[in-house]
Amino acid sequence: MKADDSCRWAQVIVDIPHRDIDRPFTYRIPETLGHSVLPGCEVWVPFQQRTLRGWVLHVHDQPPENRGHFSNIEAFHPGYRLGEDLLALVPWLAREVLGTMADVLRLMAPPGPSLKPAKWVKLSESIGKEQIDLWQGIDPECGQLLQRLFRAPRKQMKFSSLVEKSKKTSPSLERLLEAGLVELVQRLPPFRFPEEKDLEPSEGIPSVAEPTLNQEQVAAVQTIIADLEKSHRDKKPFLLHGVTGSGKTEIYIQAAKKALSMGRQVLFLVPEIALTPQMGRRLRERFGSDVLLLHSGLTEKVRRSHWYRISRGEASLVIGPRSAVFAPVPNLGLIIVDEEHEPSYHQENDLKYHAREVAIERASHCGALVIIGSATPAIETYYKAMEGSYRILRLTERAQGQPMPVVDIVDMRAELAEGNRGMLSASMLQAIEERLRRREQTILYLNRRGFSTFVICRECGTVITCPHCSISLVYHRAGDQMHCHYCNFRRDVPRQCPQCTSKSIRYFGAGTQRVEEELQALFPGIAVLRMDRDVATEEGIEPVLEEFGREEAPILVGTQMIAKGLDFPKVTLVGVLAADASLHVSDFRAVERTYQLLSQVAGRAGRANRSGQVILQTYCPEHYCLQAVQNHNYEGFFQREIEIRQQLGYPPFSRLARILFTGTEDSLVRMVADTWTEMIREHARKSVVPLDIWGPATAPVAKVEDKYRWMLTVRLAQRGNEPLRSILSNVRQDYDSRRGRPLPVIATITLDP
DNA sequence: AGCACGCCGACT
DNA sequence: GTCGGCGTGCTC
Numbered sequence: 001m002k003a004d005d006s007c008r009w010a011q012v013i014v015d016i017p018h019r020d021i022d023r024p025f026t027y028r029i030p031e032t033l034g035h036s037v038l039p040g041c042e043v044w045v046p047f048q049q050r051t052l053r054g055w056v057l058h059v060h061d062q063p064p065e066n067r068g069h070f071s072n073i074e075a076f077h078p079g080y081r082l083g084e085d086l087l088a089l090v091p092w093l094a095r096e097v098l099g100t101m102a103d104v105l106r107l108m109a110p111p112g113p114s115l116k117p118a119k120w121v122k123l124s125e126s127i128g129k130e131q132i133d134l135w136q137g138i139d140p141e142c143g144q145l146l147q148r149l150f151r152a153p154r155k156q157m158k159f160s161s162l163v164e165k166s167k168k169t170s171p172s173l174e175r176l177l178e179a180g181l182v183e184l185v186q187r188l189p190p191f192r193f194p195e196e197k198d199l200e201p202s203e204g205i206p207s208v209a210e211p212t213l214n215q216e217q218v219a220a221v222q223t224i225i226a227d228l229e230k231s232h233r234d235k236k237p238f239l240l241h242g243v244t245g246s247g248k249t250e251i252y253i254q255a256a257k258k259a260l261s262m263g264r265q266v267l268f269l270v271p272e273i274a275l276t277p278q279m280g281r282r283l284r285e286r287f288g289s290d291v292l293l294l295h296s297g298l299t300e301k302v303r304r305s306h307w308y309r310i311s312r313g314e315a316s317l318v319i320g321p322r323s324a325v326f327a328p329v330p331n332l333g334l335i336i337v338d339e340e341h342e343p344s345y346h347q348e349n350d351l352k353y354h355a356r357e358v359a360i361e362r363a364s365h366c367g368a369l370v371i372i373g374s375a376t377p378a379i380e381t382y383y384k385a386m387e388g389s390y391r392i393l394r395l396t397e398r399a400q401g402q403p404m405p406v407v408d409i410v411d412m413r414a415e416l417a418e419g420n421r422g423m424l425s426a427s428m429l430q431a432i433e434e435r436l437r438r439r440e441q442t443i444l445y446l447n448r449r450g451f452s453t454f455v456i457c458r459e460c461g462t463v464i465t466c467p468h469c470s471i472s473l474v475y476h477r478a479g480d481q482m483h484c485h486y487c488n489f490r491r492d493v494p495r496q497c498p499q500c501t502s503k504s505i506r507y508f509g510a511g512t513q514r515v516e517e518e519l520q521a522l523f524p525g526i527a528v529l530r531m532d533r534d535v536a537t538e539e540g541i542e543p544v545l546e547e548f549g550r551e552e553a554p555i556l557v558g559t560q561m562i563a564k565g566l567d568f569p570k571v572t573l574v575g576v577l578a579a580d581a582s583l584h585v586s587d588f589r590a591v592e593r594t595y596q597l598l599s600q601v602a603g604r605a606g607r608a609n610r611s612g613q614v615i616l617q618t619y620c621p622e623h624y625c626l627q628a629v630q631n632h633n634y635e636g637f638f639q640r641e642i643e644i645r646q647q648l649g650y651p652p653f654s655r656l657a658r659i660l661f662t663g664t665e666d667s668l669v670r671m672v673a674d675t676w677t678e679m680i681r682e683h684a685r686k687s688v689v690p691l692d693i694w695g696p697a698t699a700p701v702a703k704v705e706d707k708y709r710w711m712l713t714v715r716l717a718q719r720g721n722e723p724l725r726s727i728l729s730n731v732r733q734d735y736d737s738r739r740g741r742p743l744p745v746i747a748t749i750t751l752d753p
Numbered sequence: 754a755g756c757a758c759g760c761c762g763a764c765t
Numbered sequence: 766g767t768c769g770g771c772g773t774g775c776t777c
Contacts, residue, residue: 012777016754025777048756048776070777741772 008061010037010073013090013101014047014054015114019736022100024057026064030072037073040082042109044075044117044186051186053114055105057087074186075117079193080311082108083330085366092361097351098729098749107351108326110311111303117186119159121173123149124181131181141172149182159184193312194305208285213254214401217247220393221254224371228258228334233367237360239340239385240373242395243632244603245402248373249279251395252336253286255371260290260316264333264368268319269355271342279338280319287317294320294327322355325362332368335359340372340381341596352750356381375603375634376596379589379645380652382638405574405605405612407630411621416458416504423515428575428615429522435573436526436554442573444557445601446515446581455482456584457497458504461619463584464494472584474700484586488697515557515577523555531558563601572612574605579616579626586700588650591625595637598629649717651752655724658753659712660699663745666708670696672745673710679731680714689723691716725751 011024027045029037037043041056051074064070086108094101123146132150136143148162149155163173176182213221220240227235242248256266270279280293292306292315309315311328318327322345325335337345337356345355356372363370372381372390385392398404410425420426435442455464455473463472466484473482473491481490496503516530531544548556549568556562582594598616605612618626628637646653659676663669673696684691692715699709716724728749735747 014776016776018754020774021754021776027777045777050755052754064777068777739773 007031007063008035008037008059009063009070010043010056011058011060012043012045012054012056012073013105014045014052015102015106016052017100017102017106019100019733022094022102025054026070027073028070029059033073033076036078037076038081039084040087042077042080042114043073044188045073046071051117051119055082055109057090075188077115077188077191079191079308080110080328083328083366085332085362086326086328088365089358089362093351093353093358095725096357096751097353098725098732098751099351103351107323108328110307112300115188115191117188120156120185120187121149121159121162122154122156122183122185124183127181135181139172139175142176145172145176146181156185193308194301211247211250211399213247213250214397214399216395216397217251217399220251220395223393224251224255224369225258228255228262228369234364235367235369237363237370237372237390238393239377239381239390240371240393240395241377241382241385241634242373242375242393243398243404243634244375244599245398246375246395247399248338248375248395249282250399251393252338252371252373253283255334255369256287256317256336259334259369260287262333264331265313265315265329266317267324267327267329267332267335267359268317269324269335269337269345269359270319270321271339271344283317283319290316292318294318294324296321325355325358332363332366334368335363335370337370337372339374341374341376341378343593354752376599377634379592379638379641383642383652403611404632405602405614407602407614407616407632409579409621409626409630410615410617412617412619413459413461423518423577424522424575425615425617428577428617431573431575431613431615432523432555436523438572439554439570440572441548441551441568441570442555442575443562443568443571443604444515444519444555444575444577445563446557446559446577455493456506456619457500457502458506458619459502460497460500462497462499464498472586474586483698488695519555519557526555527553529553529556531556531562560597560601563597563604567604572605573615574601574612575615575617576601577617579618579629580620580623583620583623583625588645588648591644592641595625595629595634595641598626599632599634602629649715652719654718655716655721655751656753657714657716657724657728658750659714659728660748660750661696661710661712661745662707662748663743664707665744668743669708669710669745672743672747673712676731676735676747677712679734680712680727683727683731687723687727689716689727690718691724691727721751 008029010027010029012027013024014021025045025047027043037056037059039056039059043054043056044051045054090101090104090108093099093104127146127150129150132143132146135146145162149157173182177184224238227238240248240251242251252268256268259266268279268283280291280295284291292310294303294306298306306315307328310318311330313330315329318324318329320327337359340356346352359372360370362368374381377385381390384390408427410427412425415425418426424432432442456462464482465472466489473484473489480493482493483490494505497505516528519526519528529544529548544556545562547553551570576598579598580594582597583591585593587593602614605614616626616629620626624640625637628634628640645651650656659673661669661673661676663672677693677696680691680693694713694715696710696712699711714724714728728751732747732749736742
C-alpha cells in the first residue's frame with residue numbers, strides 16, 4: 001500500500017438519514033479507482049461490517065489530521081456525478097428543512113433503486129499454479145477453493161457462488177484470507193444507461209409560428225434577454241407579474257430560447273402535475289424534441305431513463321413539477337417557476353422544501369437566472385419584490401387586448417331576506433338561463449376548501465371567531481363544540497349570533513351534490529355534469545372535462561379541482577357559490593388563497609372572443625378580498641393584506657414554525673407535545689429569543705388513519721429564520737437524546753408552513 | 754439505521 | 766451453568 005500522503009481522500013456522506021451520522025466521513029480513494037472518484041460521485045464504502053451507498057462531498061490530497069483508521073472506497077457509480085450547483089445545495093437545504101444531508105442527496109439521486117454491489121472473492125496477483133498444488137497437499141478444502149478461483153474468469157468469483165448457501169465465511173476461506181492468498185472486494189454489476197425505447201415520440205421540428213407580442217411583452221423579453229447576456233453570476237430573480245391571459249408563457253418561451261442559444265439548459269417548473277403534459281405539448285410545438293417532461297405518470301424506468309439523459313446534457317429544456325428543481329442538468333442557465341404562489345411547490349411528504357426557494361439558491365451557485373411568474377403572487381413574494389429582493393416585470397394587459405371578465409358580487413344575506421333559501425341566487429339563476437338560451441356554457445364552483453364546516457350567522461354574515469387569534473372557530477362534531485386550531489380555545493356553539501342576536505346560526509357546508517340536485521329541479525331535462533372527489537375516476541378528471549369540452553352538457557358543477565388550466569371557448573359564465581367559504585379557514589393565508597383562487601377561476605370566463613361574466617355569491621360582499629377580485633386589483637389587495645399581516649405579526653413580519661405530533665395513543669401524543677412546549681419555552685428563555693408559543697392544540701384534522709395529531713405553532717417575532725431554526729433543532733436534539741425508551745410519537749417540524 | 758457489546762432472566 | 770433478551774453506544 002502506498003504511503004498515506006500520496007493518496008487522495010474523500011469526504012463521504014453515507015446513505016443513512018440519521019442525525020448522528022449526518023456528517024462527512026473520511027475514506028481513502030484506492031489507486032485502482034484512479035482519478036474517477038470526484039465530488040458528486042455515488043460511491044460504496046465500508047461502514048461497520050456492511051457496505052453502504054454514499055456520496056462524495058469533497059476530494060483532497062492531504063491525509064486527515066486526526067490519525068485513525070480509514071477504509072478504502074470500494075466502488076463508484078460510473079453513470080453519473082452530481083454537479084457542483086446541486087452539491088452546494090446539500091448542506092444548505094438540509095439545514096433549511098431541518099433534515100439530513102442524506103435525505104437531500106436521496107432527492108437528487110437517480111430515481112428507482114440504486115445499484116447493489118456484490119461481494120467477490122479475488123485470487124491475489126502473485127498466486128501461481130505451484131502454490132495451489134502445494135496447498136492442495138496441506139489442506140484439500142483450501143486447495144479446492146483456490147483451484148476454482150484460478151479457473152474463474154479474471155481469477156475472481158462471486159462470494160455467494162463460491163461459498164455455497166451458508167452465509168458465513170467458511171473456515172477454509174477464513175484461512176486463505178488470513179494468509180493473504182485471496183481478498184474480498186465489492187464489485188458493482190456492469191452499468192449501462194437505461195434504454196430509450198419507452199420515450200414518447202416527439203416531433204423534431206417546431207411546428208407553430210411565433211406569435212406577435214404586445215408592447216409590454218416585448219419590453220419584458222428585452223429586459224430578460226439583456227440580463228441573460230450579462231456575465232455576472234449573481235442574478236437577482238425576476239418576478240413576472242402578469243394578469244391572467246397576459247401571455248406570461250410567451251415570455252418564458254422567449255427567455256428560454258435565449259438561454260438555449262447561449263448553450264445553456266433551462267428548467268421549467270410547473271405546479272400541477274395535470275398541467276404538465278399540456279404545457280409540454282405547447283413547448284414541444286415551439287422547441288421540438290429537446291423538451292423533456294417529468295410528470296408523475298411516468299413509470300420508474302422512464303423516469304430513470306430521462307434522468308440519465310438529462311445528466312448527460314441531452315435535454316435542453318426540462319419541464320416538471322416541484323421535484324424537477326433537482327434535475328441534473330449540467331449547464332443550467334435559466335429556471336422558470338410558473339405560478340410561483342401555488343402551494344404545491346411546498347407540500348412534500350418527507351422533506352418540506354419550497355421549490356421556488358431551492359430554485360433561487362441553486363441558480364446562485366451556477367450563475368443561472370430565475371424567473372418566477374404569477375398573476376397573483378404570494379404576499380411574501382410580492383413583499384420581497386417591493387423590498388428589492390426581486391426585480392419586477394409587469395404585464396397589465398391581456399395579450400390580445402381582450403377585456404377582463406365582468407365580476408358581479410351577489411349578497412346572499414339579501415337573498416335570504418327575500419326568502420330565497422336555495423343555494424343559487426336569483427341573478428345567478430337568471431344568468432344561467434341566459435347561457436342556456438344562447439347555447440353557451442356555465443361552470444359553477446362550490447369552493448369549499450378545508451375539511452370541516454364553519455359557523456356563520458345567516459342574517460348578518462358574522463362568523464364565530466376565536467377571541468385570542470382573529471381566526472374563525474371550527475365546528476367539531478365530536479363534543480359538539482367549537483375549537484380554535486391555534487390556541488386550543490373552545491366554546492359551545494352559540495344559540496344566538498353574538499353580533500346581531502339573531503338565531504339564524506347555521507353550520508355551513510352544503511356540497512356539490514346539493515347544487516346538482518337543485519339545478520336538476522330548476523332546469524328539468526338539462527344535463528348537469530358534476531366533478532368532485534366523489535366522481536373522479538382512476539383516469540382522473542379528464543373524462544368528465546372532455547365530455548364538457550364536447551359540449552354534451554351546458555353546466556359543469558365542481559370543486560376547485562377543476563379551477564386550473566381549463567380553457568373552454570363556450571364558457572361565458574363562471575359562478576362561485578360560496579366565494580367566502582375559504583376566507584374563514586383557520587389559516588392566516590386563507591384570505592390570500594381565496595384571492596388567488598377566485599382570480600384564477602374568474603380567468604376561466606370568456607377566454608376566446610366572447611366576453612365573460614363572473615358571479616360571486618357571498619355573505620360578506622364588502623370584504624376587501626372580494627372587492628379586489630371584482631376590480632382585478634392585485635395591488636390594492638396586497639396593500640390591505642400586508643397591512644393586516646403587519647398588525648397581527650404574521651409572515652413576512654415574523655417567522656412561523658409548526659410542529660406536528662402524531663401517534664396512535666392520544667394521551668401520549670399530547671404528553672410529548674407538552675414536553676416539547678416546555679423545552680422550547682426553556683430554550684427561548686435561555687437564549688433570550690422572543691418566541692410566542694401557541695398550543696399545543698389538536699390539529700385541524702385531529703385523527704388521520706388512526707393516528708392522533710397535535711399541533712404546536714411557534715412564532716418568532718422578527719424576520720430572520722435563524723434563531724427559530726436553531727432552537728427547534730436544539731430541542732429536537734435534546735428530546736431525542738433523553739434516556740429511556742422513546743415514546744411512539746413522531747414530531748414533524750415545518751418552518752414557514 | 755443497524756450492528757456489537759454488555760449485563761440480567763428462563764432454559765436444554 | 767449457558768442462551769438470549771434488548772438497553773447503550775458508535776460508526777471513517
